[in-house]
Amino acid sequence: MSIIAANLQAVEATIETAVQAVERTRSEVQLLAVSKTFPVEAVLEAMAAGQAAFGENYLQEALEKIAHVARAQPDSKIEWHFIGPIQSNKTRPIAASFDWVHTVERLKIAQRLSEQRPPELGPLNICLQVNISGEASKSGASEAELPELARAVAQLPNLRLRGLMAIPEQASDPAQQRAAFARLRKLSDTLRAGGLALDTLSMGMSGDMDAAIAEGATIVRIGSAIFGARHYE
Numbered sequence: 455m456s457i458i459a460a461n462l463q464a465v466e467a468t469i470e471t472a473v474q475a476v477e478r479t480r481s482e483v484q485l486l487a488v489s490k491t492f493p494v495e496a497v498l499e500a501m502a503a504g505q506a507a508f509g510e511n512y513l514q515e516a517l518e519k520i521a522h523v524a525r526a527q528p529d530s531k532i533e534w535h536f537i538g539p540i541q542s543n544k545t546r547p548i549a550a551s552f553d554w555v556h557t558v559e560r561l562k563i564a565q566r567l568s569e570q571r572p573p574e575l576g577p578l579n580i581c582l583q584v585n586i587s588g589e590a591s592k593s594g595a596s597e598a599e600l601p602e603l604a605r606a607v608a609q610l611p612n613l614r615l616r617g618l619m620a621i622p623e624q625a626s627d628p629a630q631q632r633a634a635f636a637r638l639r640k641l642s643d644t645l646r647a648g649g650l651a652l653d654t655l656s657m658g659m660s661g662d663m664d665a666a667i668a669e670g671a672t673i674v675r676i677g678s679a680i681f682g683a684r685h686y687e
């Protein structure tokens with residue numbers, strides 16, 4: 455078995471244990487394999503082990519992998535999720551090549567994604583990134599601006615607002631990890647009580663997936679636990 459296949463099995467076991475601990479079911483949590491910085495061969499290896507959803511942060515790198523996978527495995531049904539920072543002049547290729555975008559934090563970006571989404575692809579799935587760590591993070595909409603942003607994005611014709619995403623400040627204490635994820639869940643509950651049909655909480659990475667699943671994560675974004683340590687150039 456390849457290292458990636460073995461790592462996927464180990465992550466699968468961790469998710470299984472985490473869902474059982476809180477009496478959730480495995481099917482409520484989607485495993486998103488974050489392949490940023492890894493070559494397309496790593497993606498193909500994970501696909502061979504049954505993985506079907508991949509997250510990428512860097513547009514150019516992602517577009518190359520998406521094109522390669524489409525050529526190498528034209529019949530594969532792979533879901534591509536964009537999870538990196540979005541520059542407003544890069545929305546068109548994101549709208550055309552991805553199934554999900556997790557990192558929308560401004561209405562302007564959402565409007566562009568909606569205008570530029572090719573209609574034949576159907577609506578683009580959207581998560582709003584929320585800054586739940588205050589000054590420790592610069593990314594994400596503030597909790598104060600979230601309700602208005604969510605209502606506006608939900609109106610856009612070629613998007614489907616699915617839920618919220620956060621990258622909390624790193625913490626090694628599980629209680630602290632859970633507190634941050636619980637905040638995101640409460641924000642989502644409030645928006646749902648206000649009438650928005652949200653079904654997604656994108657939260658949890660290699661170091662804190664247990665805590666995220668305990669607090670209701672429906673997508674965990676896992677990179678290094680599957681592909682190994684990243685090396686940036």
Ligand SMILES: *Cc1c(COP(=O)(O)O)cnc(C)c1O
Nearest residue numbers: 488537659660661675676677678
């Ligand atoms: C890199 C990245 C991940 C994966 O992080 P790991 O700690 O390697 O699991 C998840 N989400 C986002 C937004 C990322 O940028």
